[in-house]
Amino acid sequence: MRGIGVSPGIAIGKAVIHWKEQIDIVREYVDEPERELRRFRTALEFAGDQIRESYSRVLQNVGPNEAAIFEAHGLMLQDPDFTGRIERLILDESANAEWAVKQVSDNLVQIFENMDNDYMKARSDDVRDISERVIKLLLQAGGMDFTQLQEKAILVTRDFTASDMSQIQREMTLGVASEVGGRTSHAAIIARTMQIPSVMGAHGLLSTVGNGDLLILDGETGEIFVNPDEETLARYKEKQERYECFLGRLSEIRGKETVTLDGVKVELGANVGSSRDLDEVLKNDGEAVGLYRTEFLYLESPMLPTEDEQFEAYKSVVEGMDGRPVVIRTLDIGGDKKLDYLSIPEEENPFLGYRAIRLCLDRQEIFKVQLRAILRSSAYGNVRILFPMISCLEELREAKVILENTKDDLRQRKIPFDEGVLAGIMVEVPSTAVLSDHFAKESDFFSIG
Structure with a gap:
């Protein structure tokens, strides 16, 4: 059986099934x-x-x-x-x-x-x-209680909510599996942080698994084995040991300098979607934010975020990194990332069509608001600006002109920003890679996507 691996690791143990009480709600007329x-x-x-x-x-x-x-x-x-x-x-x-x-x-x-x-x-x-x-x-109906496990087990249910995950006893929970859910659910996010091997979206799970069945969960591949044979069990026990050894090695190098075997110093950065990700970056020795995906700010908002809202979001990340580089990518919307409040025409291949920098160059009022917010945040740390989906020199040049005009606007309004802020491009389409020597002359840095 296969679902969606949402939190890596191997779990081997007996299943404990939690049946969620199905509550039928009927319409009733009330007198008062x-x-x-x-x-x-x-x-x-x-x-x-x-x-x-x-x-x-x-x-x-x-x-x-x-x-x-x-x-x-x-x-x-x-x-x-x-x-x-x-x-x-x-x-x-x-x-x-x-x-x-x-x-x-x-x-x-x-x-x-x-x-x-x-x-x-x-x-x-x-x-x-x-x-x-x-x-x-x-x-006045009861809910599931995950705090009463008598022995270590793998929890199995139809769906896990964030509230369910908040009750889990980490020391008693070997893994979790559910029939519905996916990687972006809040339950999955909590499972990853708690380092609980988890598989969600496993259709037919409850009709296949019984209480006490021996399960193997692979939180990476999404595979689930019910009452596996000896050969499969031995194979996954070995895989479990290798994974735990890998985690142990990772903890040993935390705090050490990031340098190759031949002595070359490397800047090790992390990707973030908001300031909520900073704790993990700093806890794991992140030396930079290599990519701040600003589209999440737009995706989580019911309307276009204002300049001040964006400024506060970027500033919190920049200040949190305390002088370490923060590469902020300008809006990359389109393709699989759409906004209900922003009309984007349908295309046969939206991934290479009207998206990212092309959308921003066409709707400059949106682009300028974001650039002002990013520039303002640069006064609080080490900010670099990254333009996504650049495919020709003309797009880069036009984006840089708008950036310079935005700087002039802030200067006239006497709003501080870093005059030396760097501007680079994502190299993620073939034309940019082929012409990389030309782009290098007009970009401060590349990010290979």
Whole structure:
């Protein structure tokens, strides 16, 4: 059986199945909508308390980046649009609270699942997580308890939410497997940070696996073996030992200088999508941010982020790196990364079409806002600007002209920035690679993509 490997490592152990209680929500008419509204608001308060407990537990046991997931859950509970829709159904249609919560959350889930972007699709899991929490409180229904494992085991269920992962006892959990989910889900993110071998999206898992079955999980390949033969078991025990030895060697070199065997010093950087990734970069001796993927700031926003919003996001990463280089890539949207609020024409090959630098050069008002934010952040550290998907010298030259005009604008407004900020290009299309000697004369640096 194969699913999606979402957290690397090999897990070998007995399966413990957690069946999530299926709650059927039916529409009921209430005689006192105001009383029903109070019942809903009480459930929201308790849900908020639970989320704060999850935040504290994850902050202590996992880390601040993962705890931020529950901050977002708490903000959703306070979102007047989300709660307002539920309250209007209760008051205007005399609907029972649990049905109103499910109607509103189902609509939001559908919106997220219809998006083309995998990251945004995965946000539907958060909506389900939050709504299930509120509905269970309304119905006074219990949930799964992962804290009562009597022996080390591999947890198996239909789906893992971030809330489920927050309860897990790391020392008793050998691995996790589920029928649904993927790499971009918050549950998967927490599993990776906790270094729990995990496979998600394994269709038919619950109809194949029984309590006590011996399982092998490969969190890299997504393979799952149920009651494996001796030969397979021996092979994966050896693979498990090799992986644990590899992790041990990695921990031994942490803190050492990054230098090749023949004495050449190398700058070892990491890719980030936001300041939430900085802890891992610094914990693992990152000497630079080699690529700051700014598109996540746009993908996570319901509208184009403002200059100040972008500036604060970039500044937090730049300051966090404390003088070490931060390479900020300008907006790379298009292809498999689409924004619902930004109309992009359909193309036969969108990966090489209207995207990244071509979109920015065409919609310069978007490009200039981002460049101003990046330049402003350069006053707080060592910033380098990276232009993506450059395919000809004309594109590079036009981008550099816009960059210089943006600098002039900041100078006139007496806004500080690093006058010596470097500007480079991604070498990721054949034409750029073939003409690399020409590009080298007009670029401060290359990033090979």
